[in-house]
Amino acid sequence: MKANPKDVNTGVYYIDGDVSSGYGALAAGCKFVGGYPITPSTEAFEAVCRRGPLVGAMFIQMEDELGSIASVVGASWAGVKSMTITSGPGFSLMMETIGFGAMLETPFVLLNIQRGGPSTGVPTKTGQADMMQSRWGSHGDYELIAISPDSPQEMFDYTIKAFNLAERYRCPVMIMSDECVGHMTEKVVIPPADEIEVEPRRFYDGPINEYLPFKPDEDLVPPMVKAGDGYKLYITGLIHDERGYSIKNEEYKFIYTKRLVDKIRLNKDKIIELKEEETDDAEVVVVSYGISSRVAVRGIEKAREKGIKVGSLRLVTVWPFPDEKIAELAKTIKAFVVPEINYGQIAFEVERCSHGEANVILVPHGGAGVHNPDDICDAIEYAAKEKKRIEGVIEYKTKLEKLVFEEGYKLHE
Amino acid sequence: MNPIITVFSKGIEKSGIKPSKVSVPSDIPFGSEVVNHLGVDFFHTIRGRAIPFGTGLKLGNPALKVVPFVGDLMTLGGNHFVHAGRRNMELLVICVNNFVYRKIGGQPAPSTPVTFSPYSTFEEPFNIPHLGNSCGAVYTARWTALHTDELANSIAEALNKQGLSVIEVLSPGPNYYTKIEDIESNLINFYYENSVIKNGEDPKNARITPEEKIVVGKFTDKERPTFIDSYNAQLSKVLGDKFTPYGGKNG
Amino acid sequence: MSPLKTIDSKIVHPMDNLLRMERIPHIWCPSCGIGLAVTAFTAALEKAKIDLNKVAIVSGIGCTGRVAGYTKLDSFHTTHGRPIAFGTGIKIGNPEIKVVVFSGDGDLIAIGGNHFIHAARRNIDMLVVCVNNFIYAMTGGQVAPTTPLAAYATTSPYGCVEPPFNIPYLADSSGAVYVARWTTLHIRRLTNSITEALNKRGFSVVEVISPCGMYYSRINKLGDGLDMMKFYHDNAEIRHGEDTKNLGIGFQTKIIVGKFVDRERPTYMDSYNKWLSEIKTEEKLRK
Numbered sequence: 001m002k003a004n005p006k007d008v009n010t011g012v013y014y015i016d017g018d019v020s021s022g023y024g025a026l027a028a029g030c031k032f033v034g035g036y037p038i039t040p041s042t043e044a045f046e047a048v049c050r051r052g053p054l055v056g057a058m059f060i061q062m063e064d065e066l067g068s069i070a071s072v073v074g075a076s077w078a079g080v081k082s083m084t085i086t087s088g089p090g091f092s093l094m095m096e097t098i099g100f101g102a103m104l105e106t107p108f109v110l111l112n113i114q115r116g117g118p119s120t121g122v123p124t125k126t127g128q129a130d131m132m133q134s135r136w137g138s139h140g141d142y143e144l145i146a147i148s149p150d151s152p153q154e155m156f157d158y159t160i161k162a163f164n165l166a167e168r169y170r171c172p173v174m175i176m177s178d179e180c181v182g183h184m185t186e187k188v189v190i191p192p193a194d195e196i197e198v199e200p201r202r203f204y205d206g207p208i209n210e211y212l213p214f215k216p217d218e219d220l221v222p223p224m225v226k227a228g229d230g231y232k233l234y235i236t237g238l239i240h241d242e243r244g245y246s247i248k249n250e251e252y253k254f255i256y257t258k259r260l261v262d263k264i265r266l267n268k269d270k271i272i273e274l275k276e277e278e279t280d281d282a283e284v285v286v287v288s289y290g291i292s293s294r295v296a297v298r299g300i301e302k303a304r305e306k307g308i309k310v311g312s313l314r315l316v317t318v319w320p321f322p323d324e325k326i327a328e329l330a331k332t333i334k335a336f337v338v339p340e341i342n343y344g345q346i347a348f349e350v351e352r353c354s355h356g357e358a359n360v361i362l363v364p365h366g367g368a369g370v371h372n373p374d375d376i377c378d379a380i381e382y383a384a385k386e387k388k389r390i391e392g393v394i395e396y397k398t399k400l401e402k403l404v405f406e407e408g409y410k411l412h413e
Numbered sequence: 414m415n416p417i418i419t420v421f422s423k424g425i426e427k428s429g430i431k432p433s434k435v436s437v438p439s440d441i442p443f444g445s446e447v448v449n450h451l452g453v454d455f456f457h458t459i460r461g462r463a464i465p466f467g468t469g470l471k472l473g474n475p476a477l478k479v480v481p482f483v484g485d486l487m488t489l490g491g492n493h494f495v496h497a498g499r500r501n502m503e504l505l506v507i508c509v510n511n512f513v514y515r516k517i518g519g520q521p522a523p524s525t526p527v528t529f530s531p532y533s534t535f536e537e538p539f540n541i542p543h544l545g546n547s548c549g550a551v552y553t554a555r556w557t558a559l560h561t562d563e564l565a566n567s568i569a570e571a572l573n574k575q576g577l578s579v580i581e582v583l584s585p586g587p588n589y590y591t592k593i594e595d596i597e598s599n600l601i602n603f604y605y606e607n608s609v610i611k612n613g614e615d616p617k618n619a620r621i622t623p624e625e626k627i628v629v630g631k632f633t634d635k636e637r638p639t640f641i642d643s644y645n646a647q648l649s650k651v652l653g654d655k656f657t658p659y660g661g662k663n664g
Numbered sequence: 665m666s667p668l669k670t671i672d673s674k675i676v677h678p679m680d681n682l683l684r685m686e687r688i689p690h691i692w693c694p695s696c697g698i699g700l701a702v703t704a705f706t707a708a709l710e711k712a713k714i715d716l717n718k719v720a721i722v723s724g725i726g727c728t729g730r731v732a733g734y735t736k737l738d739s740f741h742t743t744h745g746r747p748i749a750f751g752t753g754i755k756i757g758n759p760e761i762k763v764v765v766f767s768g769d770g771d772l773i774a775i776g777g778n779h780f781i782h783a784a785r786r787n788i789d790m791l792v793v794c795v796n797n798f799i800y801a802m803t804g805g806q807v808a809p810t811t812p813l814a815a816y817a818t819t820s821p822y823g824c825v826e827p828p829f830n831i832p833y834l835a836d837s838s839g840a841v842y843v844a845r846w847t848t849l850h851i852r853r854l855t856n857s858i859t860e861a862l863n864k865r866g867f868s869v870v871e872v873i874s875p876c877g878m879y880y881s882r883i884n885k886l887g888d889g890l891d892m893m894k895f896y897h898d899n900a901e902i903r904h905g906e907d908t909k910n911l912g913i914g915f916q917t918k919i920i921v922g923k924f925v926d927r928e929r930p931t932y933m934d935s936y937n938k939w940l941s942e943i944k945t946e947e948k949l950r951k
Contacts, residue, residue: 032473034465036775037806037819038744046806049819053648053656058472060640061807061819063496064745064775067465070458070493074438074469077456078477082469089744100459119743120725227454227470228477230433234448236457245445246457492778495834499809500826535939536786536932537839544781547837547909549827617837637827644825647814651822 003027003160003196007055013188017155017181020188021111022047024159025083026055027190029198030109032075032082033059034068039123040179041087041113048085065090069097069110076106077235079226081163081201083109087179088117091130092137098172099138100237102260105214105222107166107201109159111175113182114290116367125368126179128290129342134174135319141257143264145271146174146319148289152186158316164199165271169263170221176318178341180291180370214256215242220263268320275314282311283334284383287326287350289315291370292339299339299376306377308384318346323353330354335383337396339363339376344393351393359386361394364401375399417509417582418447420561421480424568425451430478435572438466439482440490441509453480461489464497467504475641475660478572480505487539498548500640501576505568508541508581542616545579546633552578553616553633557604560629567631576639583627682706682716684736691730695881695889697848697874698728701795704851704872705766706735708858714762720754721764722747724771726802727876728795731766745775748783751790759933762862763790769810770800773829777809784838784867786932791861792869794831797876805879812915816883828913835869836908836925842868843908843925847896848875850921857923866931873900873919886916 008027022044033052035045052059062068068084075082086094091112101108114130116122134146145165149158159175166173204211204223211231216222225231238246239253279285288296293314303310335358338347347362354360363379365371375398382396425432432452440463448455458466463481471479481504483490497504542553552574556564564582571578612630619628645658683706692698709716716737723732725744732739742750751763772780772794799817800806807817807824814823832843842864846854854872861868875881875892886892904922911920
């Protein structure tokens with residue numbers, strides 16, 4: 001289905017990633033946004049507040065993040081595409097309801113503009129340390145989808161994709177962006193509506209009294225209905241059967257959890273999007289996502305200037321994780337270099353999937369800034385030279401770290 | 414719970430609203446057969462979030478009548494309650510108050526009256542109609558599970574009210590509450606002898622204390638623009654023709 | 665070198681012992697009223713003659729949330745919305761400590777609204793100074809639950825559609841024992857109120873209406889800080905003992921200030937101790 005022309009503000013803009021994502025949501029047909037101001041994600045919510053009423057989208061600033069995400073799950077069951085926008089501490093507050101949304105198989109999009117943490121941390125600067133939280137943050141077993149855009153243009157494109165995936169697989173989808181991308185102002189081209197592919201909600205169209213809210217189709221995803229249409233919905237966060245009724249049967253818990261996980265895992269190939277460059281004859285592959293992948297471009301260029309055969313694998317979809325792709329690459333290359341703005345999250349995933357066949361070098365960053373491309377280049381150089389196979393993740397010592405810890409960088413002045 | 418649901422069903426019938434247009438987000442689980450009988454859409458949400466979930470339902474589809482059922486909502490959901498009152502979000506909140514957290518074995522809840530719990534509790538309880546009224550609810554009432562007719566009438570009336578309505582229902586929690594309290598096991602009698610109907614009373618004076626009779630009745634019934642009304646009015650004023658009013662009074 | 669070092673070290677500011685001078689200059693914008701609220705608070709601390717080692721100040725997130733960081737007391741800068749809950753912990757952990765929660769309207773009334781009403785219900789012995797500037801200023805001017813109807817903010821670009829909270833009424837109806845409201849113009853009265861409230865046992869709330877020249881006034885075209893002060897001068901009316909029900913604030917309407925509630929109720933610790941001694945006697949009787 002094509003986007004509704006009314007929802008799309010076609011044109012060329014010079015806007016930041018947050019605003020771009022807000023426009024993307026409206027273009028995707030989002031009709032409800034529940035939010036709460038939190039730096040650095042507020043601009044996205046403000047954009048929706050400005051433009052939303054003109055395209056018939058409702059917004060509400062709730063009393064806190066607990067309320068905003070609960071209202072989003074509610075609105076989705078009322079039949080509209082919905083989204084919430086948050087960052088750092090707000091993301092932590094939302095965790096319980098994210099699990100609730102996954103359990104109810106509710107499609108919604110969560111835009112998380114990552115900032116430095118833990119706790120209040122560095123609200124105005126960047127971080128990439130919520131990656132594992134986005135995957136494992138709520139309790140219990142579930143799978144969801146996370147996307148990591150790296151430019152304002154991608155914030156627009158991938159917000160639409162996030163809505164499409166949410167509706168397609170009936171699950172929460174997270175856009176794990178970061179402050180740098182959120183506050184980066186660049187040219188954004190918003191195409192005409194007929195060039196935007198939008199996934200409509202998969203509504204049930206059979207007889208009313210035969211509807212089972214959790215009876216999956218062949219692809220393990222059940223069609224949905226909305227409240228108020230006479231289906232007598234019975235929806236609960238307790239473990240439930242196809243009718244939605246809570247049950248205590250251990251076997252069913254098994255079946256249900258398996259489906260919740262499998263509907264994403266078995267559809268992995270259709271969900272995962274990667275951007276691969278020159279990996280065919282590479283010795284070293286840089287695995288990166290979000291803002292780090294943009295910084296890595298320069299590091300890779302520099303390394304190539306030095307004659308190193310280096311490829312790049314950009315994770316556009318971070319969750320589900322491309323296990324097979326990493327395992328396959330590990331067989332042909334010497335090492336992976338993983339730059340990320342944390343002390344090792346995705347690097348450990350890469351190490352897990354490489355099955356000991358390639359070294360994994362983490363280029364860490366404590367947050368509140370991005371890598372120096374030289375550090376990435378140096379790490380690539382080291383990776384190419386290292387002949388030994390070293391177990392575990394190797395933490396590369398960056399220049400900034402040396403400056404801070406070895407040369408006695410004076411913090412108080 | 415079940416007697417209240419029966420009354421609720423009667424209330425819907427009296428209000429003339431189609432049950433299929435009623436959505437019930439609740440942090441108390443209903444039996445599935447009960448929901449089938451009611452003919453409403455039922456959402457068993459996580460604790461304390463029935464009101465914001467209902468807010469989403471209402472704003473997602475303004476044609477719905479949303480009735481959050483909350484048990485002792487004042488703990489986790491207190492903030493959502495006061496803010497829904499302030500916004501005058503069009504919800505009918507039915508607060509089933511049995512003075513203890515029934516589901517987790519009988520700890521005192523914030524609406525437990527002083528001196529009613531194992532060793533008596535020492536915290537002052539919330540006076541729910543008063544809190545609702547002072548946060549801006551347009552309709553507040555309190556009934557016990559004994560006042561079935563009055564409760565059904567209240568529910569019917571509140572369902573047709575524009576704005577946040579609050580009905581507190583004092584309900585027996587026979588498993589824990591009565592055993593602990595040594596109040597006569599026949600709670601019906603207890604309510605009968607210990608409640609007094611005072612319609613139109615200022616809810617401020619309707620505190621529940623062990624010494625005095627429980628004041629029940631309809632306390633507040635006023636008019637205020639709802640959230641959607643104010644939204645449409647303000648945006649039409651500012652944006653003029655560019656803005657199409659959202660939803661409308663009843664969708 | 666910081667400019668402070670150039671000042672003659674013999675000159676001591678009267679508030680030096682109460683403020684962390686090494687952190688000055690502060691982050692607040694020109695024309696902001698939070699500095700005035702802090703001045704009133706520090707003056708009140710001296711006037712109240714309480715042991716400063718036994719005062720803990722807890723702030724949340726936001727512009728006013730930074731107050732804890734500038735006062736030389738036991739200061740805690742906590743997470744968004746949780747200073748009252750955090751302060752409850754301090755108070756129960758060590759009942760000797762006088763807990764002061766100093767935070768903004770968004771922090772205390774929006775996300776922290778539940779803790780606010782519950783602490784009032786329990787009558788936790790603490791003083792809450794709530795600086796109300798009608799907007800979320802730290803994040804750049806979003807609508808708050810105190811933003812007057814039809815006022816503009818970045819997340820209400822076409823005017824605020826939600827009626828605001830009347831903070832004194834909310835506090836009063838949840839059970840606070842002391843409720844007052846002043847603007848930052850009423851600095852002497854504000855100081856007196858805070859002094860009084862510091863010596864009050866129970867949940868006390870002092871609301872401070874404060875100008876936000878950078879966001880609230882700018883978005884709503886109300887002039888700068890001085891214009892706001894003039895507005896307070898012309899439109900604030902002192903009415904002690906006024907029923908808190910009548911204290912709602914509209915967009916640029918009259919602001920009623922004064923002391924509205926001053927009553928006695930057993931505090932949480934009082935009730936707890938009474939309860940404990942009753943149980944002990946009961947247990948003894950049983951034996």
